[in-house]
Amino acid sequence: MCSLSTANAKFCLDFFRELSKRKRDENIFFSPLSLSAAFGMVxxxxxxxxxxxxxxxxxxxxVLSNTNQENQHPSEKCKDAGEVHSQFQALLAAVSEPRPGCSLTIANRLFGEITxxxxxxxxxxxxxxxxxxxxxxxFKxxxxxxxxxxxxxxxxxxxGKIKDLFSAGVIDPSTVLVLVNAIYFKGKWAVEFKKEDTKExxxxxxxxxxxxxxxxxxEGYFNMAFIKEPKIKVLELPYxxxxxxxxxxxPEVVCEDFTGLEQLECALTDEKLAGWTSSTRMQPLKVKVYLPQFKMEESYILNNTLQEMGVMNVFDWGKADLSGISKKNGLVVSKAIQKSFVEVNEEGTEAASAMGLVLMPLCGPVSYEFKADHPFLFFIRHNPTNTIVFFGRYSSP
Known part of the structure; x- marks a missing residue:
């Protein structure tokens, strides 16, 4: 069965690869979940x-229907089109549920011409x-x-974290429908980084x-995995x-390509990503963690990227069929824009009990090092639903 979370992961990596073609050595940050939900509305x-x-x-x-999954082969398509929307209803409610220590806002809306x-x-x-x-x-x-x-x-x-999503001139009298995604996330670590340990x-x-x-x-106990092909380390930092x-x-630093990032991005698939970060692959280890502070605010006009991926007609005045939205002809998505914000710093709550269930070996444990002092990929996952909420590349301070 292909769940909505799996479909979201597949789209996430497809979109990342397409965006990377235009932003080869640049920072990237976006929310695949918010994009998928917004186009779910379309x-x-x-x-x-x-x-x-x-x-x-x-x-x-x-995405297969939950009601039919026992009798359907995984390759069969869902006969119940409403199943995707029902899964979104449950998923968005779970992900956006208020929780202490984290601020997570996913805002989606369609703005249409009043006529x-x-x-x-x-x-x-x-x-x-x-x-x-x-x-x-x-708009007119x-x-x-x-x-x-x-x-x-x-x-x-x-x-108040995302201002001026649309700059002057982006919307004009010919605009008919605007698709808006606004994402904000800030979370407290389960175990904080002490400010006095932060060094330049x-x-x-x-x-x-x-x-x-x-x-x-x-330094503490964190879930970590060592991947041989490509050579990378995977670390989980819980909120x-x-x-x-x-x-x-x-990625491991290699001679021919300093960061090894290109090999990682080429090898990355949703199956490998799920496997690398699974509970069976990762294990609690004593790790010295070095992570840069960073703040990213990215804004993308998505029309061209999505068209390159195959979403063509919805942006085309002559081909768009959105007849389920309005009986009047000429309705298209004229702009698809996403602006995302993430901040990573020392802030967190002292929650030593989060690591309290890890059994301490009697002998002195080996301490591993995870030093993120060169470009890396990262994503933020909602663990109960195994859903990638945000995905990014940090390659330039």
């Missing part, structure tokens, strides 16, 4: 080839399954007011270039309550 109103393209690229067509008559059934479905509504605005005559309204909504939904040191970008960073340090964790994939 799927509710998409028909024909427009629907098929989105389902294929986001791997929605591979278009939207079907009530569609509005009811977006609210039911995605806790979001399609809001009508006047008051585009600047509409832009400010959208920006204010995003800022409010992200506790070098982060090696490549063979010939390096920059200074504030490198955090702590408060252990519901969310950051996983860091750190």
């Amino acid at each position: 799927v509710l109103g998409a028909r024909g080839n427009t629907l098929k393209e989105i389902e294929k690229v986001f791997h929605f067509s591979e 278009y008559p939207f079907f009530q059934q569609y509005l009811d479905s977006t609210k039911k399954f995605y806790q979001a509504e399609l809001e009508a605005v006047n 005559y008051t585009e600047e007011e509409a832009r400010e309204k959208i920006n204010f909504w995003v800022e409010n939904e992200t506790n 040191t070098y982060f090696q970008l490549n063979k010939n270039e390096k920059k200074t960073v504030q490198m955090m340090f702590q 408060f309550n252990n519901e969310l964790s950051m996983f860091i994939l750190l």
